[in-house]
Amino acid sequence: xxxxxxxxxxxxxxxxxxxxxxxxxxxxxxxxxxxxxxxxxxxxxxxxxxxxxxxxxxxxxxxxxxxxxxxxxxxxxxxxxxxxxxxxxxxxxxxxxxxxxxxxxxxxxxxxxxxxxxxxxxxxxxxxxxxxxxxxxxxxxxxxxxxxxxxxxxxxxxxxxxxxxxxxxxxxxxxxxxxxxxxxxxxxxxxxxxxxxxxxxxxxxxxxxxxxxxxxxxxxxxxxxxxxxxxxxxxxxxxxxxxxxxxxxxxxxxxxxxxxxxxxxxxxxxxxxxxxxxxxxxxxxxxxxxxxxxxxxxxxxx
Numbered sequence: 062x063x064x065x066x067x068x069x070x071x072x073x074x075x076x077x078x079x080x081x082x083x084x085x086x087x088x089x090x091x092x093x094x095x096x097x098x099x100x101x102x103x104x105x106x107x108x109x110x111x112x113x114x115x116x117x118x119x120x121x122x123x124x125x126x127x128x129x130x131x132x133x134x135x136x137x138x139x140x141x142x143x144x145x146x147x148x149x150x151x152x153x154x155x156x157x158x159x160x161x162x163x164x165x166x167x168x169x170x171x172x173x174x175x176x177x178x179x180x181x182x183x184x185x186x187x188x189x190x191x192x193x194x195x196x197x198x199x200x201x202x203x204x205x206x207x208x209x210x211x212x213x214x215x216x217x218x219x220x221x222x223x224x225x226x227x228x229x230x231x232x233x234x235x236x237x238x239x240x241x242x243x244x245x246x247x248x249x250x251x252x253x254x255x256x257x258x259x260x261x262x263x264x265x266x267x268x269x270x271x272x273x274x275x276x277x278x279x280x281x282x283x284x285x286x287x288x289x290x291x292x293x294x295x296x297x298x299x300x301x302x303x304x305x306x307x308x309x310x311x312x313x314x315x316x317x318x319x320x321x322x323x324x325x326x327x328x329x330x331x332x333x334x335x336x337x338x339x340x341x342x343x344x345x346x347x348x349x350x351x352x353x354x355x356x357x358x359x360x361x362x363x
Contacts (some may be wrong), residue, residue: 290307
């Protein structure tokens with residue numbers, strides 16, 4: 062009895078953490094981005110400024126996740142027949158463009174500073190930049206561990222993805238700390254060089270986000286393996302003689318399915334309707350993220 066109470070308490074805590082995790086990720090990443098941006102400007106460290114862009118990216122994607130989930134979960138209406146799922150992809154598309162523009166600007170200045178530093182024409186960043194990087198390492202690792210715990214216990218891919226991002230940010234901050242230390246030994250080019258590496262990585266990540274968002278906006282097709290699964294599951298339903306056609310596309314994070322099944326022409330309309338409902342329920346249960354099904358029934362004549 063005591064163990065059951067503990068299990069219930071643990072489950073309740075996990076649910077509570079999941080509800081708070083989005084807000085915690087948004088607030089933490091925003092504070093980290095602002096903190097590193099201010100310290101980067103004060104210390105003159107291009108690497109810390111570049112590192113702040115990582116946190117800014119995570120802040121924006123966390124914010125989109127929190128707001129997007131609320132909006133995309135709204136049911137379809139007269140103005141949005143396929144729901145509101147695309148809002149997340151539109152937001153990510155705009156954020157990606159913003160990050161690419163800002164990162165390119167920093168990349169150009171960082172390359173210039175590498176050249177100047179190599180010829181001894183720039184001042185090394187102030188050592189406060191090192192402590193900012195250490196704070197960022199600790200904060201990102203703690204946030205990553207928290208989100209990973211919540212995401213794993215609740216089986217949430219979105220939360221686990223955020224945990225992975227913060228883990229990558231911690232590694233990035235470690236590189237920054239190393240670069241600041243190297244500048245103390247006369248390697249002044251280390252700070253802007255790390256900034257160049259970080260900006261190139263951010264541009265790569267932003268283009269990946271841009272590509273994924275475009276696929277979502279353009280209703281990209283579903284992978285052939287998932288299509289085969291849906292056809293297989295529909296064909297297993299008693300009364301289905303054949304799956305005549307099946308098409309599916311992404312609508313936001315969800316999947317919209319259009320399927321035509323054939324049932325024995327001797328079946329009554331009521332039985333045909335029940336078979337169709339069984340097919341819909343089977344697909345919704347067996348395949349993740351299906352948000353809608355258009356099903357048509359045709360007579361099967363041997």
